[in-house]
Amino acid sequence: MGELNRRIVTDGQVFPGDVLKVDSFLNHQIDPEIMHEITGKWLEYFKDREITKILTIEASGIAPAIIVASTLGVPMLFAKKATPSTLTNHDLYTTPVHSYTKNVTNEILVSKKYLSPDDKVLIVDDFLANGEAALGLADLVEQSGAEVVGIGICIEKSYQPGRQKLDDAGYEVYSVSRIQSLANGRVEFLSE
Amino acid sequence: MGELNRRIVTDGQVFPGDVLKVDSFLNHQIDPEIMHEITGKWLEYFKDREITKILTIEASGIAPAIIVASTLGVPMLFAKKATPSTLTNHDLYTTPVHSYTKNVTNEILVSKKYLSPDDKVLIVDDFLANGEAALGLADLVEQSGAEVVGIGICIEKSYQPGRQKLDDAGYEVYSVSRIQSLANGRVEFLSE
Numbered sequence: 001m002g003e004l005n006r007r008i009v010t011d012g013q014v015f016p017g018d019v020l021k022v023d024s025f026l027n028h029q030i031d032p033e034i035m036h037e038i039t040g041k042w043l044e045y046f047k048d049r050e051i052t053k054i055l056t057i058e059a060s061g062i063a064p065a066i067i068v069a070s071t072l073g074v075p076m077l078f079a080k081k082a083t084p085s086t087l088t089n090h091d092l093y094t095t096p097v098h099s100y101t102k103n104v105t106n107e108i109l110v111s112k113k114y115l116s117p118d119d120k121v122l123i124v125d126d127f128l129a130n131g132e133a134a135l136g137l138a139d140l141v142e143q144s145g146a147e148v149v150g151i152g153i154c155i156e157k158s159y160q161p162g163r164q165k166l167d168d169a170g171y172e173v174y175s176v177s178r179i180q181s182l183a184n185g186r187v188e189f190l191s192e
Numbered sequence: 193m194g195e196l197n198r199r200i201v202t203d204g205q206v207f208p209g210d211v212l213k214v215d216s217f218l219n220h221q222i223d224p225e226i227m228h229e230i231t232g233k234w235l236e237y238f239k240d241r242e243i244t245k246i247l248t249i250e251a252s253g254i255a256p257a258i259i260v261a262s263t264l265g266v267p268m269l270f271a272k273k274a275t276p277s278t279l280t281n282h283d284l285y286t287t288p289v290h291s292y293t294k295n296v297t298n299e300i301l302v303s304k305k306y307l308s309p310d311d312k313v314l315i316v317d318d319f320l321a322n323g324e325a326a327l328g329l330a331d332l333v334e335q336s337g338a339e340v341v342g343i344g345i346c347i348e349k350s351y352q353p354g355r356q357k358l359d360d361a362g363y364e365v366y367s368v369s370r371i372q373s374l375a376n377g378r379v380e381f382l383s384e
Binding site: 023024025028029030031032033035036058059062063065066067069070073074075076077078080110111113114 | 306
């Protein structure tokens with residue numbers, strides 16, 4: 001069992017409604033050691049991809065994204081969430097992203113200046129569940145003409161449709177932890 | 193002139209209404225090299241403080257915070273922004289923070305679990321202008337009984353009241369870049 005899975009078992013909390021809380025080490029308080037563990041696995045998996053930029057979405061994706069960017073010596077870019085009303089700006093790539101947990105659709109956006117057709121972009125995020133955020137980020141990259149070289153995820157809820165959607169769309173996804181079930185308050189991992 | 197000031201002169205953009213845009217390297221696209229430059233200065237300035245935790249606020253503070261946390265081998269914690277209506281939770285420290293740029297007051301919050309009276313907390317953020325965010329973060333720390341050992345800032349608008357407010361409150365502030373004026377679209381730095 002990898003370090004992240006071990007940590008999920010030790011410190012994660014499962015709540016009714018399919019909620020896995022990992023805010024003691026991943027997305028509120030952040031343990032830099034586990035973060036380096038995760039980013040090290042992404043870097044190993046996506047080596048030789050000639051990555052030129054790391055893209056994530058605020059806020060929880062930023063910590064792993066800057067560590068990867070830092071190791072590779074490339075810039076990172078984080079998409080911002082915005083209400084549609086603020087988007088009169090033609091200097092932005094935007095795309096709608098639906099949040100199932102909050103049942104709300106927000107636009108996410110990046111400045112056109114920071115994605116170019118020459119870019120080979122690694123997308124990273126903390127969770128993959130319905131895949132809306134990752135697909136939205138991939139759409140921003142596609143709009144710019146840049147290439148998505150892969151998608152690195154900390155924790156994937158493999159029983160939700162996101163992974164399949166990304167596979168079907170032809171993206172290469174590597175999730176450090178793959179969870180098969182949270183039934184009865186117990187975390188079960190997908191066996192590889 | 194330090195690297196950050198040089199970069200502000202080269203790549204920053206001054207807009208009417210006292211706006212300095214540094215989103216090509218600091219708070220949208222992030223250059224890991226300048227981030228390490230900044231965090232290295234904080235670490236040098238606040239060495240020997242026996243820091244046990246780094247506290248920042250989403251989203252732009254997260255990148256420098258995780259680098260500092262990573263170097264020191266301590267956890268980082270980021271405060272979240274929330275609307276007051278969501279705050280019925282007694283497990284949270286909360287405090288109101290007014291944004292002058294957006295003219296709106298939000299609550300910021302951290303889980304009580306992640307700040308304890310034993311903690312020596314370094315607060316970091318990307319900008320210091322009116323000081324509302326930094327004072328809010330300091331208030332969260334004080335509520336927990338922990339100690340604020342210092343406040344590290346990337347860019348301070350020294351002509352705005354934030355720095356004075358933090359000085360008056362007895363906090364030790366170190367800003368890597370101190371801007372004296374943005375008048376006439378020109379960046380002038382405070383001479384030390």
